[in-house]
Amino acid sequence: xxxxxxxxxxxxxxxxxxxxxxxxxxxxxxxxxxxxxxxxxxxxxxxxxxxxxxxxxxxxxxxxxxxxxxxxxxxxxxxxxxxxxxxxxxxxxxxxxxxxxxxxxxxxxxxxxxxxxxxxxxxxxxxxxxxxxxxxxxxxxxxxxxxxxxxxxxxxxxxxxxxxxxxxxxxxxxxxxxxxxxxxxxxxxxxxxxxxxxxxxxxxxxxxxxxxxxxxxxxxxxxxxxxxxxxxxxxxxxxxxxxxxxxxxxxxxxxxxxxxxxxxxxxxxxxxxxxxxxxxxxxxxxxxxxxxxxxxxxxxx
Amino acid sequence: xxxxxxxxxxxxxxxxxxxxxxxxxxxxxxxxxxxxxxxxxxxxxxxxxxxxxxxxxxxxxxxxxxxxxxxxxxxxxxxxxxxxxxxxxxxxxxxxxxxxxxxxxxxxxxxxxxxxxxxxxxxxxxxxxxxxxxxxxxxxxxxxxxxxxxxxxxxxxxxxxxxxxxxxxxxxxxxxxxxxxxxxx
Numbered sequence: 001x002x003x004x005x006x007x008x009x010x011x012x013x014x015x016x017x018x019x020x021x022x023x024x025x026x027x028x029x030x031x032x033x034x035x036x037x038x039x040x041x042x043x044x045x046x047x048x049x050x051x052x053x054x055x056x057x058x059x060x061x062x063x064x065x066x067x068x069x070x071x072x073x074x075x076x077x078x079x080x081x082x083x084x085x086x087x088x089x090x091x092x093x094x095x096x097x098x099x100x101x102x103x104x105x106x107x108x109x110x111x112x113x114x115x116x117x118x119x120x121x122x123x124x125x126x127x128x129x130x131x132x133x134x135x136x137x138x139x140x141x142x143x144x145x146x147x148x149x150x151x152x153x154x155x156x157x158x159x160x161x162x163x164x165x166x167x168x169x170x171x172x173x174x175x176x177x178x179x180x181x182x183x184x185x186x187x188x189x190x191x192x193x194x195x196x197x198x199x200x201x202x203x204x205x206x207x208x209x210x211x212x213x214x215x216x217x218x219x220x221x222x223x224x225x226x227x228x229x230x231x232x233x234x235x236x237x238x239x240x241x242x243x244x245x246x247x248x249x250x251x252x253x254x255x256x257x258x259x260x261x262x263x264x265x266x267x268x269x270x271x272x273x274x275x276x277x278x279x280x281x282x283x284x285x286x287x288x289x290x291x292x293x294x295x296x297x298x299x300x301x
Numbered sequence: 302x303x304x305x306x307x308x309x310x311x312x313x314x315x316x317x318x319x320x321x322x323x324x325x326x327x328x329x330x331x332x333x334x335x336x337x338x339x340x341x342x343x344x345x346x347x348x349x350x351x352x353x354x355x356x357x358x359x360x361x362x363x364x365x366x367x368x369x370x371x372x373x374x375x376x377x378x379x380x381x382x383x384x385x386x387x388x389x390x391x392x393x394x395x396x397x398x399x400x401x402x403x404x405x406x407x408x409x410x411x412x413x414x415x416x417x418x419x420x421x422x423x424x425x426x427x428x429x430x431x432x433x434x435x436x437x438x439x440x441x442x443x444x445x446x447x448x449x450x451x452x453x454x455x456x457x458x459x460x461x462x463x464x465x466x467x468x469x470x471x472x473x474x475x476x477x478x479x480x481x482x483x484x485x486x
Binding site: 112 | 355395396399400401403404407408410411412413415427428430431432434435437439446448450455456458460462465467479480481482483484486
C-alpha cells in the first residue's frame, strides 16, 4: 500500500517529489500562520479598557459587535488588541471575530460597573393619611453607563415627615431591583421618601400626604330672613387632620313628606348651605361614609 | 415455522431512474426551501407569570407584553439587518433605544450587518411593580445569529442568550427600556 500526492500544474506537468513535500509543508505552515485564534478578555467590566489576545502572525481584521457598538479594526496577529473603555461601556454579550484567511470568533460578557445612579419610582404623589400599604417605592440600581447592576446591593428605604423618621427598612436588590410598601403617616403634609444605595447613591421623592375622608360631622343651623343657614363644625379625618377644601358635604332637609338635598364644598374646614323651607325642618349631613347629627329647626326645636 | 425475509430487487430502466431521482431532488429542494422560509418566520414568544411578584400580571397585560416584545424583536432584527433605526417604531425607549441606535450606527459606519433568525423567546416575569409601572422579565432567547461584513458572513452561530428585560407601559403599548444580556440568571 502506498501513499501518493498528486499535484498537477495548470499545464499538466507533474511536479517532482521534493517539490511536493515542500509545498505540503508550506501549506501547513501557511495554515498555522493564518489560523487566527483569539482569547476573550478576562472578566471585563463596563467602562474599563480590556484586551483580546490573538495568536498567529500577519495582518487581520477584528470585528467587535456588542450591545451598543459595532467596530472594525485592522490588527496584527500575535499581539493583544486593546479595546477602549468607550467600546465596552454597555454590559452584555459581545462577539469578537478575527478574519484573515478564515474567521474565528469568541464571545464574552461585560459586567456592569459599580452602582452610580438609582431610578426611584414612588407612588402615589398624593396619599391619604393612615391607610395601610398606601405608599410604595421601587428602586433600580444602575451604573454610570446605565447598565442595570445585577449583583445584590443593600438598599435602605426611609420615610420622614416633619423631620421625624416614620419608617426605615433595609432591603437588597434582586436582579437590580428592590422595593417596599408601607402605610402613610398620621399627619397631612409632605412625606419624604429616600432610597440609599451603598450609602452614597441617594434618591429622594416627596409624597404629599392629605387628610383622609371625614371621620365625623357635627352641624348647626340657624333661621335667618333668607332661609335656614346650616354649617358644619371644622371637618376632620380620624387622625384630626382638616379635610382638603372642596370635600363635598351633602345636606339633606326633610319637611313633612318633602326631602331636598344640597351639596356644599368644604371651604376653610367648614361647609355651609342655605336651605329655603317653611315650617319645621329636619336637617342632616353626610360626607363619604361619615354621617352627621340631625338638627330640627322650626316647630319648637 | 420461521420465514426468511427476502429483499426483492426491482430493476428500473436507467432513464426512468434518472427522472425519478431528478423529481425527488426537485421535491427535496422545494421542501427544504419551504422549511427555510417557515423557520425564518416571526419570533416565537411565550410568557410565564408563575414566579412574578409583588403584583400579579393581569391576562390583558400578559397578552400585551407578549405582543409588544415579539414586535420589538422583529423590528430589532430588521433594524440590524438593514441598519436603519426608523424600524424601531418607538418600541425601544431610554437606554435600550440609545444602545440599539448606537449599534446600528456602528454597523453602518463599518459596513457590518447582523441577522437574528429563527428566534424563540421564553419569558419569565420575575417582578411586577406594585403600581404596575415596570415589569422585569427573564428572557431565555434562542436564535441563529449571523454577522456579515458586506455580503461576506464573518460569524454564524446558534446562540442561547439570557436577557434581563425592563418594560414599561407607554401610551398604547409596552416598551423595552432595558435589554441586557447576562451569562446566566
